[in-house]
Amino acid sequence: MSNRPTNLLLASLSPADLELLEPHLRPLDFQQHKILFEAGDSVLAVYFPYDAIISLVVTLSTGELIEAAMVGRDGVIGASAALDGRISVSRAVVQISGHGVSCDVDVLKHAARQSETLHSLLIRHEQVVYAQAQQTAACNVTHTIEERLARWLLRARDLSLSDRLPFTQEFLAEMLGVRRTSVSTVAHTLQQAGFLKYARGRIEIIDPHGLEESACECYFSVCKYYDTLLGLSNNK
Numbered sequence: 015m016s017n018r019p020t021n022l023l024l025a026s027l028s029p030a031d032l033e034l035l036e037p038h039l040r041p042l043d044f045q046q047h048k049i050l051f052e053a054g055d056s057v058l059a060v061y062f063p064y065d066a067i068i069s070l071v072v073t074l075s076t077g078e079l080i081e082a083a084m085v086g087r088d089g090v091i092g093a094s095a096a097l098d099g100r101i102s103v104s105r106a107v108v109q110i111s112g113h114g115v116s117c118d119v120d121v122l123k124h125a126a127r128q129s130e131t132l133h134s135l136l137i138r139h140e141q142v143v144y145a146q147a148q149q150t151a152a153c154n155v156t157h158t159i160e161e162r163l164a165r166w167l168l169r170a171r172d173l174s175l176s177d178r179l180p181f182t183q184e185f186l187a188e189m190l191g192v193r194r195t196s197v198s199t200v201a202h203t204l205q206q207a208g209f210l211k212y213a214r215g216r217i218e219i220i221d222p223h224g225l226e227e228s229a230c231e232c233y234f235s236v237c238k239y240y241d242t243l244l245g246l247s248n249n250k
């Protein structure tokens with residue numbers, strides 16, 4: 015995969031809209047496992063990842079957490095605050111380290127008030143994130159762990175622009191809300207099929223097309239939402 019790291023949402027802006035933001039964007043290194051904000055926090059900054067991946071997760075009082083959506087180079091984290099949402103409704107945690115840019119939420123809020131097209135884009139983006147969370151909820155109760163793992167790895171591959179994903183089985187189990195042993199069994203099956211190689215703490219995708227055949231429809235549905243609502247496609 016050879017696409018140059020960039021943020022597709024920023025790249026889709028008109029020159030006039032980009033001009034409202036560009037002087038205020040700061041480069042940022044996202045460190046794996048760093049929490050950008052917790053559910054209930056006031057959102058002070060918004061983040062546009064290039065090749066980093068951020069998970070929006072729901073945390074339960076028992077300590078369990080489940081991923082609701084995965085945002086990367088095709089999105090922005092914290093934009094609902096710029097649309098007056100103010101408070102985050104999920105934890106945003108860096109799932110894969112990488113680069114990106116960030117700006118104060120007030121900058122994006124001000125820009126969205128000045129530009130109808132930017133305002134509209136941000137609303138459509140929030141709609142896509144909502145659609146992704148809905149899809150995940152349906153997926154978690156309907157589809158097999160194998161389908162869900164395949165779907166999840168394909169989305170991570172699209173956003174990180176890499177076939178090598180630094181995930182432990184514990185982490186995958188946590189994100190999918192399943193037992194570690196289930197992830198281990200399914201990873202073994204996908205490895206036997208020749209779709210991926212699993213080494214300690216790292217997954218290498220060998221055959222993405224084979225993995226697509228193992229994934230449930232949710233992977234393609236989410237891709238379609240990004241395409242239809244934002245005009246963005248990840249290597250499709």
Ligand SMILES: [Zn+2]
Nearest residue numbers: 153157230232
């Ligand atoms: Zn599914």
